[in-house]
Amino acid sequence: MTIPTRATLLGVVLLLAGVIGFALLPSVVGGYGLSLAINFLMFAILATAWAMFSGPSGYVSLATVAFFGIGAYTVAVLGEQLPWGAVLLLAAGIAFVVALLVGLSTLRLSGVYFVIFSFGLAELIRQVVNWYESTQAGSVGRYVFLDITQEQIVWQLTAVLALLFIVGWLIQRSRVGFALRMIGDDETVALHCGVNITLIKVLVFSLSAAFMALVGAIVAPRWTYLDPSIAFNPNISFQVLIMALLGGARRLYGPLLGVIPMVLLFEYLSTHFPHLFSVLLGVTFLAIVYLVPHGVAGLIDSYVQRYRARFPGQPAQQEGAS
């Protein structure tokens, strides 16, 4: 029992340190630092939310940007009419319901079919919004004029990231998280053990979608101008996937380990090689899948396993490594 407690304690300390750090950040760094921090926080939430569902279940989703874009568009359409808190709740709520409906009809698909469907879904939503804006609303783009500063965006994102870690931790140690891991291993076994697999999958998928929409809504004021190709840019889905895989999707803290280097790398690539960005994105993807298939967190786990195998007999959970 000492190991999980120590790990939990460490997690709590790191979480608090992170929250305090980001809360104080705006008084220390300038505009560029803030915009980098927003990028970092945005991808940290997206990748962690992605991994909360796709990590244990093995259902690889490319619909991240669909929910992100729903959040951004909720702000673009309703941002000036409703109080900010209500807009955020609504954004999360809409994404939750959309994910629920989509999940009920598609999470019965397995493996590669789900990947393709989720990608198609994001494109479909983008095209529908495009069509609506150009034929019904009169103009493809919208302006977002809200009195929200960069600092406020950082603070909001920090709060959401902290909330996500708490929710993710609670899910992981609950029967829902356990059932999701069973589903990832063998759906048939899960089903015959009494797990309502559709309910579990749809529930966690929708919850992760709500977090993605929150991010979209919070960062929308930063753009001032918004159109479907910005809000529903498929690159975001792929970037999130790469970050989560690099960090390791099977651990709660895993995606974070991928987000830090990747945000810096993408920053570098997009300023120095703007025209080659997509190509380099693809190369990075290949390199990660070949070199660290289970991510940095997976590497850490296998080192721990090897260490325990060499020095058996210390903590309680030893027998497995022998």
Added chain:
Amino acid sequence: MTTPTTLLSVGNVTRRFGSLRAVDDLSFDIAEGEIVGLLGPNGSGKTTMMNLVSGALKPNAGTIRLAGEEIAGLPPNRIARQGIARTFQLVRVLPSMHCLDNVKAGLGFGAEPTWGSAADSLGEALLQRVGMAHRCWTLGKDLTYMDQKRLELARALALKPRLLLLDEWLAGLNPSELVEAIELLRKVRGEGVTMVMVEHVMDAIRSLCDRCVIMNAGAKIAEGTPAEALAEPEVVRAYLGDDAHA
């Protein structure tokens, strides 16, 4: 046949795959505490019948009752909660989870779900029961074939089933493993678990089963004690063909 209390009652069940009737108007009863062997040549519909009872498949017609309650057509998770556990013809363990978690998979979602530290100690007890106490922290994928079978049995027993379905649980074992496995099943039987087993290993059937139901081409061709049922001319013909006397 006078059965004290009927646990499972299969009535006129039919399941078609296209024009093939894999199970054709089949009826049989299983009494509480009984071990019944479901036998028949390859392709006679035994596994299909198991899948119909466990909910993996839905029947086209007929009734399946567990202790009087209709379960035909319910999804497998509902049937598992009603008290039917199963093992699979091709053994299935959760590969990335260690053995204790594999057993907790059966403990956490059944009729009386157990979770937390209670599940840990119950899980360890179950692993001990199937002779795998020393394997708590081994991953499912690292187990030998025999141990995977034991683990599957422990997971099924974790559901505290009223009825346990074993689909060729003894298949693929070598002679010494077979002796061990039969001994293990005898132990489980001693604890009063009702079982239906699809099996080709005749020694196991003779030593474990109270009764046999023998199928051919989706229909029941004989029923009775193993010795009686296997001696029926219809059964001999199904297994060996018309010129069996030659």
